[in-house]
Amino acid sequence: MSELKRGVVLRMDAKVCHVEVDGEVVLAAPRGALFENLEGVKNPVAVGDHVEIDPSGDPVSLVNVLPRRNQLSRTASSHDPREQVLAANVDQLFVIASVKSPKFSSNRTDRILAACEWHGIPSVLVLNKTDLAKPKELDALRATYASVPVEMIETCATDGKGVGELRERLRGKTSILYGASGAGKSTLLNALQPGLRLKVGKISSYWEQGKHTTTYSQLHHLDFGADVIDTPGIRVFRIHDIHRSELKGLFPEFARYEDRCKFPNCTHDHEPDCAVLDALEEGEIARTRYMSYLEMLMEASPDPIGYDDVEEPEDA
Ligand SMILES: Nc1nc2c(ncn2[C@@H]2O[C@H](COP(=O)(O)OP(=O)(O)OP(=O)(O)O)[C@@H](O)[C@H]2O)c(=O)[nH]1
Numbered sequence: 001m002s003e004l005k006r007g008v009v010l011r012m013d014a015k016v017c018h019v020e021v022d023g024e025v026v027l028a029a030p031r032g033a034l035f036e037n038l039e040g041v042k043n044p045v046a047v048g049d050h051v052e053i054d055p056s057g058d059p060v061s062l063v064n065v066l067p068r069r070n071q072l073s074r075t076a077s078s079h080d081p082r083e084q085v086l087a088a089n090v091d092q093l094f095v096i097a098s099v100k101s102p103k104f105s106s107n108r109t110d111r112i113l114a115a116c117e118w119h120g121i122p123s124v125l126v127l128n129k130t131d132l133a134k135p136k137e138l139d140a141l142r143a144t145y146a147s148v149p150v151e152m153i154e155t156c157a158t159d160g161k162g163v164g165e166l167r168e169r170l171r172g173k174t175s176i177l178y179g180a181s182g183a184g185k186s187t188l189l190n191a192l193q194p195g196l197r198l199k200v201g202k203i204s205s206y207w208e209q210g211k212h213t214t215t216y217s218q219l220h221h222l223d224f225g226a227d228v229i230d231t232p233g234i235r236v237f238r239i240h241d242i243h244r245s246e247l248k249g250l251f252p253e254f255a256r257y258e259d260r261c262k263f264p265n266c267t268h269d270h271e272p273d274c275a276v277l278d279a280l281e282e283g284e285i286a287r288t289r290y291m292s293y294l295e296m297l298m299e300a301s302p303d304p305i306g307y308d309d310v311e312e313p314e315d316a
């Protein structure tokens with residue numbers, strides 16, 4: 001083996017990785033050993049990974065994946081329970097959601113925001129296609145996400161509104177754009193950097209959904225000094241391998257109330273004297289957020305035995 005070289009993965013295809021080494025893109029095939037002992041992980045390499053390649057081989061081989069600073073993962077699919085690593089070593093994630101066409105999905109948005117909390121990745125919500133929204137719809141979404149709170153940027157990728165603000169927020173960092181197909185991730189990138197010419201798709205007029213135009217994740221170096229990963233649109237997002245009791249910590253607005261729940265291990269679902277349920281009734285916690293939480297709670301793995309062995313407080 002000749003001297004190994006270090007690089008960054010810009011894109012993953014089925015069998016080869018596009019690795020940037022000394023400013024050049026090299027195609028490298030991950031060596032077989034990387035696929036051994038994966039322990040439930042689907043892909044050993046992801047966009048953003050720092051890797052070592054052996055340039056002497058034909059094909060060039062990707063030999064090692066260096067330790068990650070962080071990663072974003074999910075359960076691969078409803079048929080595949082393995083962990084799929086979507087990106088590695090990112091500073092922040094932008095959830096790209098359209099207000100309309102496709103219509104805003106609280107469920108999808110909240111799942112991605114929760115995943116960012118889970119992986120310790122700072123998140124920003126980008127509300128795109130504001131040109132298609134009624135003022136009332138925008139106000140409702142503003143109120144919901146201010147109550148979390150989540151930072152929000154409102155954009156219209158087609159007329160450039162909010163794109164300057166997004167550019168400032170991206171500058172100097174490595175970011176991932178993530179969300180539904182057709183929300184406008186690639187259009188926003190084209191607006192951020194005219195000349196990038198990423199392929200954008202039409203929205204199916206019947207289904208009001210995107211057509212999965214972007215088919216692979218790719219890290220782009222933008223001229224104003226930002227690294228941004230464009231990703232294929234997603235349908236569902238499931239956090240991989242999370243227990244029921246770990247979920248509530250991913251909804252920051254619950255934390256303000258849960259000290260006042262009667263049971264210290266309250267799941268804010270069915271328990272009596274739940275302060276989170278009270279806050280929901282008072283309208284202090286957004287109903288759409290709570291519904292997202294409940295749906296994720298139903299899917300989460302049961303807690304390990306022993307978790308519930310907390311003494312119940314005696315009734316007064
Ligand atoms: N009216 C309006 N249309 C927009 C806006 N942003 C994007 N679009 C349109 O939405 C469609 C889908 O945009 P894309 O950029 O391909 O969406 P994407 O999120 O990259 O979709 P995938 O690659 O399939 O995940 C295109 O027809 C865009 O012109 C916007 O702010 N307003």
Ligand SMILES: [Mg+2]
Binds near residue numbers: 187199200230232233
């Ligand atoms: Mg796209």
Ligand SMILES: [Zn+2]
Binds near residue numbers: 266267268
């Ligand atoms: Zn509670």
